[in-house]
Amino acid sequence: GQSLEQPSEVTAVEGAIVQINCTYQTSGFYGLSWYQQHDGGAPTFLSYNALDGLEETGRFSSFLSRSDSYGYLLLQELQMKDSASYFCAEISGTYKYIFGTGTRLKVLA
Amino acid sequence: EAQVTQNPRYLITVTGKKLTVTCSQNMNHEYMSWYRQDPGLGLRQIYYSMNVEVTDKGDVPEGYKVSRKEKRNFPLILESPSPNQTSLYFCASKTSGHERYEQYFGPGTRLTVT
Numbered sequence: 763g764q765s766l767e768q769p770s771e772v773t774a775v776e777g778a779i780v781q782i783n784c785t786y787q788t789s790g791f792y793g794l795s796w797y798q799q800h801d802g803g804a805p806t807f808l809s810y811n812a813l814d815g816l817e818e819t820g821r822f823s824s825f826l827s828r829s830d831s832y833g834y835l836l837l838q839e840l841q842m843k844d845s846a847s848y849f850c851a852e853i854s855g856t857y858k859y860i861f862g863t864g865t866r867l868k869v870l871a
Numbered sequence: 872e873a874q875v876t877q878n879p880r881y882l883i884t885v886t887g888k889k890l891t892v893t894c895s896q897n898m899n900h901e902y903m904s905w906y907r908q909d910p911g912l913g914l915r916q917i918y919y920s921m922n923v924e925v926t927d928k929g930d931v932p933e934g935y936k937v938s939r940k941e942k943r944n945f946p947l948i949l950e951s952p953s954p955n956q957t958s959l960y961f962c963a964s965k966t967s968g969h970e971r972y973e974q975y976f977g978p979g980t981r982l983t984v985t
Contacts, residue, residue, distance in 0.1 A: 795972060804961060804976040849913060853972065857902060857921060858929060861914040
C-alpha cells in the first residue's frame with residue numbers, strides 16, 4: 763500500500779542542525795508537507811514543497827526531489843522547544859493525504 | 872480567533888453505542904478532513920470533504936460516516952463503535968486549491984470504546 767518512510771527517532775543537541783528524511787512511493791503525488799506535533803498537542807503546519815528544491819522558513823527548511831521520491835526537513839539552531847514529533851505528509855492530486863509514521867526529535871541541553 | 876473546534880474532547884463509550892464527534896471551523900474553509908492517530912501509525916485519513924455535499928474516503932473509512940451539510944461543520948459518526956476504534960481523532964481544515972496547502976487542526980478528541 764501507500765506509505766511514507768521516516769526515521770522513528772532522532773537525537774541532537776541544542777544549537778545543532780538536524781535533518782529528518784522522508785521517502786514516499788505513491789502514484790498521483792502532488793506535494794509534500796511537514797507538520798510538527800508536541801506531546802498532547804495537535805499537528806501544526808511547518809512547510810510544503812510541490813516543486814523540486816529547497817523552501818526556507820526561518821530556522822526550518824524543507825527539500826524535495828521528485829526524481830528520487832525523497833524529501834527532508836532541516837532544522838537549524840536547534841532549541842529545546844523543537845523537541846517534538848515531525849511528520850511528512852504526501853498530498854495527492856485528489857487532495858488525499860498520506861502521513862508518515864513520524865520522527866520523534868529529542869533536543870538535549 | 873481563527874480555529875477548528877471539536878467536541879467532545881474526551882469520550883468513553885461502550886461497544887455498539889452510536890456516537891458523533893462534531894467539528895466546526897470559522898475560517899470559511901472549503902476542505903475539511905478527519906484523521907485518527909494511533910501509536911506507531913502516525914495520522915491516517917478517514918474521510919475528507921472538498922466542499923458542501925462532497926465527501927470522499929481516505930485510507931481508513933471502515934466503520935465511520937461523515938456528512939457535510941454546511942461549510943463550517945463536518946461531523947464524524949460512528950454508528951456502531953468497536954474497541955479497535957479507540958484512538959485520538961483530529962479534524963482539520965484548509966482552503967481549497969493546491970496553492971493553499973496548510974491544514975489547520977483541531978485540538979483532538981480522545982475516544983475510548985470498551
